[in-house]
Each structure stands twice: as C-alpha cells, then as structure tokens.
Amino acid sequence: MRITSKQLVHWLNFLLILSLVGNMWLHVWTVSASGVSNKPEVSFNPYLNTGLQSAGSGLARIDSLLTKERGTSADLQQVNTVQRIEQSIADEERQPLTQQQLSIDKVAYVIVVATDQGIYYTDSITATSPTWQPLNMGLSTNADRNVYDLWYQRSGSQEGGVLWAVTGSGIWRNNRPLDGEVWQKQAVGNPPNLWEDSPAPTEADLTFVAIAGSEATGSVYALAEWRNNSDKYRGWILKTEDSGQSWAWSTVIEPTNLIANGDFEEGHINGWTDTGNPYGFLNTDPTYVYGGTYSLGVTGSTGTGYTHFNFEVPVTGVYTFRGCYKQRGSIAQGELKINGTPIYVPYSQRTVWTCNYVSVSLSANTTHQIRLSKPYYDGNTAYADDLSVVYSHLYEETRPLSLAVDPNDANKIYVTVYKEGRLYHETFDETLALVESVDFGEATLSELDNRTKYLGTFSPEVSGVGGTVYAFGRFVVDSQTGHLYKSSDGGATFQNIGSNTGWTGEWLGALFADNGSLTAFANSSDMQTYRTLDDGSTWTPGNHSLVNHSIGATLGDPASTGGGLVGRYAGASSSLIWQSIANTPWVDKTGNLYTLSNATKVRSIVNVPATALPPDQTLSPNECPLCGNEEKQNYVGGPINTYSGNYNYQTTDLSIPTLGQPLHFERTYNSL
Structure with missing residues (x-):
C-alpha cells in the first residue's frame, strides 16, 4: 500500500x-x-x-x-x-467513631455540651480521656460564652440541621458548627414592657435560659428573663416560625375564663338567651358533644336566629375567644361569634368538630356577646362546646425556669415558672396561649438559686403518643415533699411516681428516658441514680453512687443501650461522666474539658449528627452513573x-x- x-x-x-x-x-x-x-x-x-x-x-x-x-x-x-x-x-x-456511637439509622454523632465558659464537642466520647474542642466561633464576650441551653434542630435537607444556643447575651444559631461556621446572633427586639418598668427592659438586658422546638413544625421557642432595679424578675416566651428571621413575644400568664360553665358540664345553659325563632338547648347526643357529657345546641324554623350569652370584662384589653363548633346539615350559614367576629371554620369542616380561636379587643364597662347561630334552613342544627374568653392576669414577679416541647404533639409546649412565691408547671399551645397551669407549691428565689426548691419539665419520646410530661426537682405539694410527678394528659393532671424510691438526694437534677426505662438523678452530698422499668411503681438504685456529681444535664445514648452522658451542675474539675450500658459503672469523660475551658457547670448536652446522609445516598455520578440526582x-x-x-x-x-x-x-x- x-x-x-x-x-x-x-x-x-x-x-x-x-x-x-x-x-x-x-x-x-x-x-x-x-x-x-x-x-x-x-x-x-x-x-x-x-x-x-x-x-x-x-x-x-x-x-x-x-x-x-x-x-x-x-x-x-x-x-x-x-x-x-x-x-x-x-x-x-x-x-x-466506634459502632457504639452510631444510632440505629447508622448516623454517627458527636457530643456537644453547653457550659458556663462556652460550647465544646468531642467525637471520641468512648475514649478513656476524650478530646474536647471549642465551638465558640463568634462567641466573643463572657456573656456570649455563658451558655444555658442547646437544642439541635434536625432537617431533612442534605445540609443537615441547625444548632441553637441561648446564652447570657442572646439567642444564637449555627447552620454548620462542625465545619467552623460562625455563630449568628438572632435579633429579637425589645420585650413588651407590660409591667411598665422604668427604665424599660431592652434586648441587651435579657438573659436567655432555655431553648427547644418542634421537629414537626420547625417552630423554635426560647425563655428569657430580666431582673429590674427593684430585684423583681420578669419573664417571657419567644417563638420563631421562620428560622429566626422574626420572633413573637408572650408573657408567662394565667388564664381566667369569663364564660361561666363554658364546657356546659354543670348540666345547664343558664345565661343563654334565644333571639329570633331558634331553640337553644343542652345537648346530650355523644355525636354532637366535643368533650365530656354536654354541649350547647341551637335549632329552629327556616331563617336566621341564634342563642347568645352576654358578659363584661374587668379591664380593657385584648382577649382570646376559643370554642369548638359542629353542625348537622350541609347548609353552611351557622357560626360561632363574639361581637360579630366569627371563629373561622371552613365550610368543608363544619360537619365535624373544629376548634379555633380569635383575638379581639374588649372594653370594660361594656356588654359583650357570644352567639351560636343556626344554619339557615329548618332542621339544621349547630353545636358549640368548650367556650372560653380569657384575659391575662399579670403577675408582679415571673421567672421562667425550664422548657420542653412534646416530641409527639407540637401543640404542647411545657414551661416551669416561678410566679410570686409559687412554682407552676404550665402547658401552652403553639400560639403561646396558656392551656393548663398546675401549682407545685411555695418557693423562694434563694431556694431556687440553691436548688433546695426547684421544678423542671421533661417530655420524652414515648411510643408516638403525645401528652407525656414529667415535673421533677424538689417541691412541696399538699404538705408533702415531692421529687417526680408524671402527666399523661399534656400537663392537665399529675401523679406522684417518685414516692417509692427512698431518695437519698435532696432534689432531682435531671432525667432521661431510654427504651422503656426512666432514669432519675438525685442530688445531695451522696448522689445516686434510680431507674424504673414500670413507670415508677418500682425503682432500682444504681450500682454505685455518683459522689461529687451534682447532675444538671443528661443525654441518653443514641444507640439505645440504656446508658448515657450526664453533666455536673455545680463546679468541679470532673464535669462529665458516661455510662455505656444501663447499670454499669459510670466513668469520667471530662478529658481536657476543664483545662481547656475552666468550665464549672455543664448545663446542656446534645448529640449532633456528623453526617446528614447514610452511605447509599452519598454516590457521585461516577460511583453510580445510573442513579438519579436526588440520590446523590x-x-x-x-x-x-x-x-x-x-x-x-x-x-x-x-x-x-x-x-x-x-x-x-x-x-x-x-x-x-
């Protein structure tokens, strides 16, 4: 060729x-x-x-x-x-990290602690002497690093979650703390000065003492306190629904229902009057009763008409009208109103019980009216139940203590608070309206500071059922000293489940729940753990005492072994102890934390996932060329x-x- x-x-x-x-x-x-x-x-x-x-x-x-x-x-x-x-x-x-530090979904965690000298983490908690490293990027002042609480907000995104912190200077958030991102202080604005203090409190005056939130709704709540020139405490609850871009304020208040017999469980509808040609009646049909045995009903001939209740308010202000509504029949003209303003119920939901609320401004020395209107056509009936008009009783002194959000019911926010010499466990709904308030006896500010009296709240994950919450600490109820009470109805009622323990401790510093068990930490000169597997009927003391450990923070093991990590409330060089499996010896895990930070109090402990995705969702285009982008x-x-x-x-x-x-x-x- x-x-x-x-x-x-x-x-x-x-x-x-x-x-x-x-x-x-x-x-x-x-x-x-x-x-x-x-x-x-x-x-x-x-x-x-x-x-x-x-x-x-x-x-x-x-x-x-x-x-x-x-x-x-x-x-x-x-x-x-x-x-x-x-x-x-x-x-x-x-x-x-070792396999013991992996949770059941195979996501590894690092341990993050809040102390009085900053925020620190370790990825070697199972080591004999863990190495702790600082996470104080941007926390520059002593007040910034005086950290009271942490909450890790998990996210479904590939970016992972958000770590929140409250300190002596403000509320902080960090999207990627393990990557060195600087903490961002949240602008919350000045609190409402309902007490008319002079000078009025400003954002810079506040101390933020607790933070928690709902994974379901993404809402985050925080507690703030301030002590005025007369040494009176003021307290507020804050809420954000937009990742901290804006914050709503609420005072810690007590409701007084101005509607007598608003649930109709006294068996009558005294005070209700018909207008037009309806017929108001006490209803006993279980299908048309929202709660209890009775509800209010109104029916009549064709045309409009209503039954109504007149009342007055003691002071001029903003009030909340709440109620539940249901009707029989498809015509949608029936309504539940206050002074002509209806509680909104969509037409498509009016044949099922729907509860809602509306805020209205009401003046003193004026007659106000609640109306239940019947649907327009003959034979259709409207029903109402659980009616309330609530105003805020402003306590002269209010000091918030602790905060928890029910992990199974985002509409239950639990707060413990000191108000004018008494301790209360209170339940708020997601609008920050007070729903329940339970008195846990007398206390003084000095007793709170010394922990001879205290009241905390704890709401664990319990089989997907909401409403489980514990009140713990040391308090006096009906002349008897109590340490641990449990509620299964969202804080409406409590039962003493700590009477069979023979506590050697003076007060309970913390709890954690794990795999059907509950562990309590009793603090005194001889610290001790107690564990129950039968909801408090019987308690088993730990296999040794926690000498010189006044416990104020706990974290259950994510591997569900029954063990966990606990932090010291009072000052000492030995600040953290770890138990890998329930009822095994506790070992010191302080490592270099004390020498690194000089921290004397560990106030909060959280586990933060070190990676957001499991291995089968971390494929590159070359590792899996046929996978979709959503899997990479x-x-x-x-x-x-x-x-x-x-x-x-x-x-x-x-x-x-x-x-x-x-x-x-x-x-x-x-x-x-």
Whole structure:
C-alpha cells in the first residue's frame, strides 16, 4: 500500500499524541492504580466533616495534575509531591467513631455540651480521656460564652440541621458548627414592657435560659428573663416560625375564663338567651358533644336566629375567644361569634368538630356577646362546646425556669415558672396561649438559686403518643415533699411516681428516658441514680453512687443501650461522666474539658449528627452513573464525597472523530 507524505505526517502526529498521553498516563498511574505498592492510603473520617477543607487543598493538587493536557518532565516530581501531601492528610485525620456511637439509622454523632465558659464537642466520647474542642466561633464576650441551653434542630435537607444556643447575651444559631461556621446572633427586639418598668427592659438586658422546638413544625421557642432595679424578675416566651428571621413575644400568664360553665358540664345553659325563632338547648347526643357529657345546641324554623350569652370584662384589653363548633346539615350559614367576629371554620369542616380561636379587643364597662347561630334552613342544627374568653392576669414577679416541647404533639409546649412565691408547671399551645397551669407549691428565689426548691419539665419520646410530661426537682405539694410527678394528659393532671424510691438526694437534677426505662438523678452530698422499668411503681438504685456529681444535664445514648452522658451542675474539675450500658459503672469523660475551658457547670448536652446522609445516598455520578440526582450528595473540593472522604475523578484526555463512534481516551481516579 502506498502512503503519501501527507498521510505519513498525520500518522506521525497521531503516534506522537499517543506517546505523550501514554507517558502522562504512566505518571498518573503511580498515584491512582489499585494495587500499586506506592499508592498512598488516605484515612478520612467517614463520620465527621471537619478537616474537609484541609483535605480539599491537598487533593486540589491532584486535580491540577490530572487536568493537564499533556505530560511534562516535571510531572513525576509533582506526583511525588502529591503523594507526600496525601500521606500528610492521612496522618492528620481523626479516626472514625466506634459502632457504639452510631444510632440505629447508622448516623454517627458527636457530643456537644453547653457550659458556663462556652460550647465544646468531642467525637471520641468512648475514649478513656476524650478530646474536647471549642465551638465558640463568634462567641466573643463572657456573656456570649455563658451558655444555658442547646437544642439541635434536625432537617431533612442534605445540609443537615441547625444548632441553637441561648446564652447570657442572646439567642444564637449555627447552620454548620462542625465545619467552623460562625455563630449568628438572632435579633429579637425589645420585650413588651407590660409591667411598665422604668427604665424599660431592652434586648441587651435579657438573659436567655432555655431553648427547644418542634421537629414537626420547625417552630423554635426560647425563655428569657430580666431582673429590674427593684430585684423583681420578669419573664417571657419567644417563638420563631421562620428560622429566626422574626420572633413573637408572650408573657408567662394565667388564664381566667369569663364564660361561666363554658364546657356546659354543670348540666345547664343558664345565661343563654334565644333571639329570633331558634331553640337553644343542652345537648346530650355523644355525636354532637366535643368533650365530656354536654354541649350547647341551637335549632329552629327556616331563617336566621341564634342563642347568645352576654358578659363584661374587668379591664380593657385584648382577649382570646376559643370554642369548638359542629353542625348537622350541609347548609353552611351557622357560626360561632363574639361581637360579630366569627371563629373561622371552613365550610368543608363544619360537619365535624373544629376548634379555633380569635383575638379581639374588649372594653370594660361594656356588654359583650357570644352567639351560636343556626344554619339557615329548618332542621339544621349547630353545636358549640368548650367556650372560653380569657384575659391575662399579670403577675408582679415571673421567672421562667425550664422548657420542653412534646416530641409527639407540637401543640404542647411545657414551661416551669416561678410566679410570686409559687412554682407552676404550665402547658401552652403553639400560639403561646396558656392551656393548663398546675401549682407545685411555695418557693423562694434563694431556694431556687440553691436548688433546695426547684421544678423542671421533661417530655420524652414515648411510643408516638403525645401528652407525656414529667415535673421533677424538689417541691412541696399538699404538705408533702415531692421529687417526680408524671402527666399523661399534656400537663392537665399529675401523679406522684417518685414516692417509692427512698431518695437519698435532696432534689432531682435531671432525667432521661431510654427504651422503656426512666432514669432519675438525685442530688445531695451522696448522689445516686434510680431507674424504673414500670413507670415508677418500682425503682432500682444504681450500682454505685455518683459522689461529687451534682447532675444538671443528661443525654441518653443514641444507640439505645440504656446508658448515657450526664453533666455536673455545680463546679468541679470532673464535669462529665458516661455510662455505656444501663447499670454499669459510670466513668469520667471530662478529658481536657476543664483545662481547656475552666468550665464549672455543664448545663446542656446534645448529640449532633456528623453526617446528614447514610452511605447509599452519598454516590457521585461516577460511583453510580445510573442513579438519579436526588440520590446523590453534594460534593466539594474536586469532588470529595462528604460522607466517606473519597476523592472521585473522571476525565477525557482525548477524543478523535471516526466514521463510527469517536475514539475516547478516558481515565478515572478513586482515592479509597
């Protein structure tokens, strides 16, 4: 076959390109080929994203090398440099967390604690002496670092959740604390000065003492307190529904229902008067009773008409009218109103019980009216139950103590509060309206400060059923000292479940629930744990006392082993102790925390997932080219798998058109 000079030049160029590509491929192969003896091993922590940026800087050198169009005489030297960088990264990375620290969904956690000297975390809680590291980015003042409480808000997004903190200076949030993000202080504005204090309290004057929220709704709640010039405490509840962009304020109040017999359980409808041609009556049909035995009904001939109740209010102000409505018949003109303002019930819901509320301004020395209107046509009937008109009784002194949100019912927010010499456990709904208030006896401010009297609230996850809440501490109810009471109806009623323990402690500092058990921590000169498996009928003391540990914070083990981590409320160098499995010895886990921070109080403990996704959702396009985008995690640094630390790279060096499919020269790199 005859070859022209032009064809010869083309073939020589092609062979030269192949030679250059082959030379570059061999150089790169010393880094990427599986099984090659000098391939560096990168030991990247699969459970913690910290250190990612340092890894990315070294791996970017690989990226720079692999994107060269052709090799040079310096390539081999660069490959050796990259090998040394990768080995340095491997030496610096932390070891993966142990299996005991993994929850049942295989997501690893780091432990984060709030102290009086800042926020700290460890990913080595199972080590003999854990290494604690600070998370105080942006917390610059002593008040900023005087942290009272933490709450981790989990998120379904790939970005993970949000860590919230309350301190002596404000409310703070951090979207990625383990990646070094700076804490962002929330602007909450000045509180309402309902007591007309002079000078009025400002945002800068407040101390924020507790924070909690609902995973279901995303709402976050916080407690704030202030002590005025006369040494009187003022207290507020705050709420945000938009991740902290705006905050609503509410005072800790007590309701007084101005509608006598509003639930009609006295068996009459005295005080109600008919207008038009309706017929108001006491209803006993269970289908048309919302709660209890009775409800109010109104019926009549064709046309409008209503039965109504007149009342007055003691002071001019904003009141909340609440009620439940249901009707028989499809015509939708029936309504429940106060002074002409209806409680809104959608037409599609009027044949089922629907409860709602409306806020209205009412004046003193004026007659106000509640109306239950019948549907327009004859034979249709309207019903109402559980009616209330509530105004706020403002206590001269109010000091909020603790906060919990029911994990199974976002409409139940529990708060313990000191009000004018007494302790109360109170239940609010998600609008921050007070629903229940239970008196737990007398107390003084000095007793609260010294913990000779105290009242806390705790609402655990219990079989998906809402309404379970515990009141704990030390208090006097009906002339008897109590330590632990339980409510199964959202704080409406409580039963003493701590009478069979023989407490050696003076007060209960904390609780945690785990896998059907409840563990209580009794504090005195001889600390002791008590555990019940039968809801308080019997208690088993721990296998040894917690000498010199006045417990004020707990965290149950996410692996559900019955163990957990507890933090000391009073000052000492031994601030944290750990129990891996229930009824095994407690061991000190303070590590370097005291020497690092000089912290004397551990007030709150949370576990924060170190990764947002399990391994099967962390695939790169090259690791799973047929997977959809929704199954892949975001990649960073070149790309780096943010779950496993794998560096995965694929590129095409050369593509030559042919009569058929083009001829591609491709290469792939995996660091693991």
